Structure formats: structure tokens, C-alpha cells
Amino acid sequence: MKILLQFPEGLKQEALVHASKLEADGDDVFISASACYGACDLALDEARAVGAKKLIHFGHAEFSEVRVAGLKIEYVPYFAELDWETAEKMLEKAAGLLREATARKVALVFPVQHLKNSRKVKEFLEARGFSVAVGKGGEHVRHAGQVLGCDGTAAYAGEAKNADAVVYFGGGKFHPTGIASGKKVLCADPHLMDAYWITQEIEKQEKRRKGALLAASQAKTFGILVSTKCGQANVAGAVLAKKLIEKKGRRAEILVANEFSPIALANFLAFGAYVNTACPRIVDDGEAYGKPIVNLADIRRLLELMV
Numbered sequence: 319m320k321i322l323l324q325f326p327e328g329l330k331q332e333a334l335v336h337a338s339k340l341e342a343d344g345d346d347v348f349i350s351a352s353a354c355y356g357a358c359d360l361a362l363d364e365a366r367a368v369g370a371k372k373l374i375h376f377g378h379a380e381f382s383e384v385r386v387a388g389l390k391i392e393y394v395p396y397f398a399e400l401d402w403e404t405a406e407k408m409l410e411k412a413a414g415l416l417r418e419a420t421a422r423k424v425a426l427v428f429p430v431q432h433l434k435n436s437r438k439v440k441e442f443l444e445a446r447g448f449s450v451a452v453g454k455g456g457e458h459v460r461h462a463g464q465v466l467g468c469d470g471t472a473a474y475a476g477e478a479k480n481a482d483a484v485v486y487f488g489g490g491k492f493h494p495t496g497i498a499s500g501k502k503v504l505c506a507d508p509h510l511m512d513a514y515w516i517t518q519e520i521e522k523q524e525k526r527r528k529g530a531l532l533a534a535s536q537a538k539t540f541g542i543l544v545s546t547k548c549g550q551a552n553v554a555g556a557v558l559a560k561k562l563i564e565k566k567g568r569r570a571e572i573l574v575a576n577e578f579s580p581i582a583l584a585n586f587l588a589f590g591a592y593v594n595t596a597c598p599r600i601v602d603d604g605e606a607y608g609k610p611i612v613n614l615a616d617i618r619r620l621l622e623l624m625v
């Protein structure tokens with residue numbers, strides 16, 4: 319069978335191991351070399367181009383049900399393994415920071431690669447007297463407690479609602495800075511083996527977004543960004559945004575691309591601002607685009623600011 323393998327950047331170094339196993343079974347293997355940002359970003363074009371009957375997407379849990387005639391889609395999440403002796407020292411520091419902040423009830427969240435580790439983290443915190451809530455994420459989230467860069471709902475929904483603080487167990491700042499819970503957020507990072515509060519960075523990001531909304535409200539011409547990535551494409555949202563902006567007497571056009579970047583948009587000099595219907599984290603790089611970018615989720619706030 320023709321199989322296309324797809325890996326996020328951090329797992330591309332494992333491509334040959336997986337390819338070898340399948341080739342030993344007699345499959346014809348192709349490997350997507352396109353950038354892969356998340357579970358929303360299935361390599362469907364590449365699968366079609368090579369006539370693959372199966373697409374195996376590594377590293378993420380399923381995002382949404384995608385049906386493509388003649389193509390089987392399989393998700394193979396990656397689960398990180400840890401040196402628990404060192405991780406527990408880091409968690410002791412995290413527990414100390416929570417005590418200082420008088421947070422007794424915490425919401426525990428994590429990216430899917432720490433799903434299995436999260437059970438130990440929960441036990442660790444409970445053994446030190448914390449009450450640990452594991453909330454349910456939004457429609458694209460498969461596991462309780464799991465967060466995506468575009469969905470931090472598990473930090474404040476359901477049983478996590480009344481938590482005093484959020485504990486994010488995972489690496490990097492991409493996921494925790496997406497947790498707009500209104501609560502303090504503590505990173506317990508098992509890759510850096512460090513624990514630290516990230517609340518100020520989240521607040522700064524929120525301020526930047528408010529500034530972008532204000533600046534965008536002054537624009538006369540808007541570009542509305544639509545991605546062709548299967549988990550991001552939102553043509554209906556873009557058409558609605560265009561109508562609403564035009565009702566305000568401004569001009570709007572819909573721009574379609576698989577992936578948006580400052581270079582791709584640099585020569586569209588006529589647009590004064592962008593409304594983004596694709597990955598909501600594009601706005602994190604707003605400054606690099608040189609023009610304000612606001613998310614579709616904020617369109618009502620944008621329209622209210624337009625006079």
C-alpha cells in the first residue's frame with residue numbers, strides 16, 4: 319500500500335525508523351517534507367499527489383474528523399518519557415511557587431505528549447495537599463486536561479472553573495501563552511526542568527491584541543485570511559467577516575493560502591489590516607506583518623470600535 323508519513327518538526331528525525339518498519343512490511347512509503355504545525359494541518363495535498371491510500375500523522379491526537387474518499391487517516395500521538403528523579407525536583411519547586419501564591423486548588427493542563435506523565439504529576443501534587451482539577455477542552459481536544467495552542471479551555475472549564483491557578487506541565491511557551499483563563503498560570507517544564515510563572519507574558523499578549531484591535535479599527539481596507547489547511551479552513555467565517563466589514567463602509571477582500579507569512583503578504587500594500595480566520599496564533603507574530611492582525615473571534619469587538 320502507498321502510505322504517506324507526516325511528522326511535526328520535532329519528530330522529523332524519527333521518519334526513517336518508521337519508514338523502515340513499513341517498507342519491511344512491503345508498503346511503499348512517502349514522507350511529507352512540508353512544515354507541519356499541528357493536528358489541524360494534515361498533508362492531504364501531498365497524499366493526493368502521490369496517490370497514497372493511507373496518511374499516518376505522527377505526534378498529535380485527532381483534531382477533527384476528516385473524511386477523504388480513498389484515503390485512510392491515522393493519528394499516532396507521541397508520548398514523552400521523563401527522568402522522574404529530576405522532574406520531581408522541578409515539581410517541588412512548582413509546589414513551592416503555588417504555596418507562595420496561596421493556590422490550593424489547581425487546574426492541571428498539558429499538551430498531548432504529556433498525557434501519560436500528567437497522571438503522575440496529578441498524584442505528586444495531590445500528595446502535597448493540592449486539589450487538582452482536570453478540565454475538559456473544546457471541540458478539537460481529545461483528552462481531559464489537554465490543551466492546544468488554539469484551545470486552552472481545559473484550564474478553566476468544568477471542574478477547573480474554580481481553580482486558584484493553572485499548572486501547565488509541558489515544554490515551551492507556545493501552549494501556556496494561549497491560556498487566557500484570567501488565572502495565574504504556572505509552567506512546570508520537564509524539558510527545561512524549571513518551574514516559573516508565565517502570567518505576565520499572557521497579559522502582555524492580551525494587551526498587544528487589544529492594541530491591534532484599536533489599530534485595525536482605523537483601517538479602510540481589510541484582507542481576510544483563509545487557510546486551506548483542513549483543520550483551519552473557514553470560508554463561511556471569512557465571507558461573514560467581509561459582509562460585516564463592508565456594512566461599516568470599509569473595503570474587504572478574502573485572501574486564500576495554505577500558509578500565511580509576512581513575506582507572502584508583504585506586497586499587498588493596499589490592505590491596512592487583516593482579519594485572520596486561520597490558526598489564531600498567527601496574531602502572535604503580528605508585529606512581523608507590519609500591519610494589525612485580529613482574529614475572527616474578535617470581529618464583534620473590532621466592529622464596535624469602527625465609527
Ligand code: SF4
Binds near residue numbers: 356
Ligand atoms: S490551529 Fe494553530 S494552534 Fe490550533 S492546532 Fe492548528 S497550528 Fe496548533
